[in-house]
Amino acid sequence: MVIHGLIRACARALRGRHLLEMLLVAGVYLAVARLGLSLATVAGNVTPVWPPTGVALAALLLRGPALWPGVFLGALLATSSTGVTLPTALGVAAGNTLASVLGAWLSRRMRMGTDLSRIRDVVVLCLGAGMVCTGVSSLVGPLFLWLGGTLPSEVMGHAVWVWWVGDLTGVLVVAPPLLVLSRPSWPQRLGEAVALASLTTVLGAGVFLFRALQPGLAYGASFLLFPMSAMAALRFGPRGAAAATLVISAVAIFGTVNGQGPFSSGNVAQDLLVLQLFIVVNAVTGQLLAAATEERRRAVERLQLLATTVRGVHEGVFIAEVVSPGKLHTVFANDALSLLLGRPREELLELDPCHLYGEQDSKLRQRVTDSVLAGESLCVEVSLPRKDGHLVSTEVLLSPVRATGRDVTHFVATHRDITATRELQARLVAAERVAAVGTLAAGVGHEINNPLAYLVLNLESAARALTEGGLLGARDAQAGVRGALEGAERIRLIVRDLQVFSRQGDQERTLVDLNALVPPAVRIISHALRHRARLVEEFGPVPRVLGSEARLGQVLLNLLVNAMQAVPEGNPSLHEVRVRTSTDASGRARVDVVDTGVGISAQVMSRIFEPFFTTKPTGEGTGLGLAICQQIVRNHGGELKVSSEVGKGSVFTMLLPAAPMQAEVVSRPVARAKPPMPATVRRGRVLVVDDEPRLAQSMRLLLEPYHDVVTTLRGGEALALVTAGHRFDVILCDLQMPEMDGAALYRRLGVMAPELTRRMVFISGGAYTPETRTFIETVPNLVLEKPVRPEVLMASVDAALDALAAQGKDDEDSVARAGGARH
Structure with a gap:
């Protein structure tokens, strides 16, 4: 096999251009060999200067190993010219050729670059091809010269040394110029x-x-x-x-x-x-x-x-050096980050990114610090403060860099501005919420029309009874009013349920009871579902979760709408949609929405959470519902899973982590706890400020038998009354009003008459702006949600008056104690 391979190599070498290259190599080898032999110092055949080795190695590296016959021919002719026998010349030529072939093979094996532009390339050339492979020819050549009687045995060791030195200098001096100057x-x-x-x-x-x-x-x-x-x-x-x-x-x-x-x-x-x-x-x-x-x-x-x-990328980038465990020092920041934060690059170099990220959230700072200490990557969404005070939403990827080995020496962070993305996502979430409620619009309208119908009928009946007069008429009017109140209460509950799912920008986290969140979603969908399936509620013990009531309510509503649409119409007795709450084995809150609908095929199952993927006809679905549900659940640290069997139905499971006991809960801007009924009732002076005339008049009529009531439709008019010297014990103030809203009135009164701000009770319809929500979360005053039940409104006014009386008594006691001390 070896001989056959050599024959094939010779055949390839003898073709056309290869033959010319082979002859050229042989000629050059012979020429420089004669120069080297002219400096022979041992037996006329061994020289310390042997450039042919470098020529042969360079030729095999540059033009390929197929040129080895040219090297062999040149070595054979050069050795024969010294007068040795043919066997001796063949042996010496074979040793020289083998050393060059091994050097070229080892260099290619070690992926040595012929331009010698890497230190490893020089090391491979010097140690591998130079010192190691030339040892073959330095042993084979003197051996054949000794066997041929040309080299005495007493100088054999010296000849091996001189031969090796000559080959080594040929590799180190002649081969590099041929290699690096091959492309002039x-x-x-x-x-x-x-x-x-x-x-x-x-x-x-x-x-x-x-x-x-x-x-x-x-x-x-x-x-x-x-x-x-x-x-x-x-x-x-x-x-x-x-x-x-x-x-x-x-x-x-x-x-x-x-x-x-x-x-x-x-x-x-x-x-x-x-x-x-x-x-x-x-x-x-x-x-x-x-x-x-x-x-x-x-x-x-x-x-x-x-x-x-x-510097030129559009994403903000900084590089921070690990100064000490848990502490970073920024050493580089690009222009995009400077523009993103509105700060000069020189100022950014002085910041510790751990503190920069943690200015908004101490828990986030701890996460960043933990990642730095552990040397792990961190991908997180964070709002970074600009120099002008505004916040910009960014997605930050913090990655460790081990520049010197296993220890983390630097961190690289990329910041992607996701403000526009967040705004688009918020719009998509709102659009999907409206779409879900819109799907149920007919049913919701029916649920409102029914109590509205008997509210109107009862009011008309009461009016007719009062017109007729008499004891019987008064009794009938009283019954009609009670029926109207029941209808109004039902409408109030429906509106409250809708508010849970339509509240805009409701991102604050509170402790949410999922068992209390399921009934509103069920009530909204019940009318639309009754023609398709039975609706079953199954409540179990479930831990409270830290989250957004509106967002989680939207998930429940979307899952119920999805279950409803999976069930065909016509046989409600054969189908069922079940909502089940429980606690899973790991302590997480669990909500299952189970339907007996058509099920989901395996092909569709792999794509149901993809945005804009839908199997519904054009115009009947956006393909965003389940994608948004998954996003909301993930943002709450949970997961949304699904299992299904075609023809038997599907089960969507929402798993949410239980709220930690130490969780800081932000109060939701909803009606505060119902104030206790006062022990005593005193008459006070009440100012009602509401831009809805009929509502203001209704509150006046309700309170006037017990209190002195003044009504106004503008915040500015209320301010003018206070400025004119009018005294009020309680102010009932609407939050959302034109020109001057309740918050603005509160702030103006805080300057003019600060004692009045403690006597304000706010009333809101629930459509909160971010500024209004922030205001409600920061003031200690009572907030009532419209429509306010009469007994709640009365109790709130009486409780405020009692608090005022208690404060006055405390002030009198303080004055008395101060007088006694002076005495």
Whole structure:
């Protein structure tokens, strides 16, 4: 098999162009071999200067291993010219060829670059192809010369040493120029290159070609060639180092052979061996320095490219150094981050990103600190403060960098502005919420029309009874009013249920009882579902969760609408939609929405949570419902799962983590707890401020039998009354009013009459703006939601009056105690 492979290689080599290249290699090998043999120091066949090894190695690396027959032919002709026998010449040629082939194979195996621009390339050339592989020829060649009777056995060891030195210098001095100059190109600094080459040649000639220098001075002058070689390596890379080494080696060998230079002692054989050490050190040093320079240059270029790229990207980027465990110091920030935060880059370099992220949330700061300490990546959404005070929503990816090994030395963070994305998502969520409620609009309208119908009928009946007069008429009117109140109460409950699912921007987190959240969703969908399936509620013990009531209510409503649409119409007795609450094995709150509908196929199942994917006809679905549900649940730290069987129905399961006991709960802007009925009733002066005339008149009629009531429709009018000196014990104030709303009136009164602000009771219809919500969360005053039940309104006024009386008594006691102390 080996012979067959060699024959095939020879056949390939003998084809056309390969044949010419093979002959060219053989000719060049023979020419430089004659030059080397002219310097033979052992038995006329072993020389410390053997350039053919470098020629052969370069040829096999550049043109491929198929040229090895040319190397063999050149070695055979060169050895035969010394007068040895044919078997001896064949053995020596085989050893030289094998060393070159092994060197080329090892270099390719180690992926050595022929441009020698990496330190590892120089190491592979010097150690692998130079020191190791040449050992083959240095052993095989002397062995065949000894077997052929050309080489005496007593000089066998010395011959092996000289042979190896000659091959090594051939690899280190001749191969690099052939490799790096195989693609000729003019240097960018041609004038500098010519000047450096000329100076190196002149200096080398001065050191090795003149006898005038004293031996000590000559040795010292020879060291001047190292800076020249180093300069060539630093300024012109591997090309400069290879050229300088070749020039210095040629001048040094020529001078030493002619008995000149610092290494000349009269014994040429010994002088050449010592000179080769000088040449090897100079060659290795120059090539390593050139490779290191090239690697540094490439690293600087990559760093500059990276810095330019990072500065130019549209996402904000900073790089922070780990100063101490848990503490970072920003060392780089790009222009995009500076623009995003509205701060100059110099100011950003002084910030600790852990504190920058944690200004809004101490828990977030702890998460960032924990990630820094653990050396882990962190992807989080955070609102960063701009210098002008505004907040910008960003998605931050914080990644550790281990620049020096296993320890994390830096962190890189990218900031993507998601403000527009969040606004779009909020609009999509709102649109999907409206779509879900719109799907049930007919049923909701029916649920409102029924109590509205008997409310109107009962009021008409009461009016007719009062017109007729008499005791019987008064009794009938009283019954009609009670019926009207029942209808109004039903309408109030329906509106309250709708508010849960239509509240805008309801992102605050509160402790939510899922068992209390299910009934409103069920009531809204019950009318639309009754023609498709039975609706079953199954409540179990479930922990409260920390979340948004509106968002979680939207998930429940969407899942119920999805279940309703999965059930065909016509046979409500055969189908069922079941809502079940429980606690799973890990302590999480669990809500299952189970239907006996058509089920979901495996092909559809893999895509049901994809945005805009829908199996409904065009115009009947947006494909956003389940995607938004999954997003909402994930934002609450939970998961939304589904299982289904075609023809038997589906089960959607919402799992939410139980609220921790230490969770900080933000109060929701809803009606506060019903105030207790006062122990005593006192008459007070009440100011009613509401822009709805009929509502203001109704409150006046309700309160007037017990209190002195003044009504006004504008916040400005109320302020004018206070300014004019009118005294009020309680102010019932609507929150949403034109011109001056309740919050503005509160602030104005806080300047003019601060004692009145403690007596204000706010009334709201529930359509909160972010400013209104913030105001409600910060003031201690009572907030009632419309429509306010009469007994609640009365109790609120009486409780305020009692609080006022208690405060007055405390003030009197304080004055009395102060007087007693003075006495």
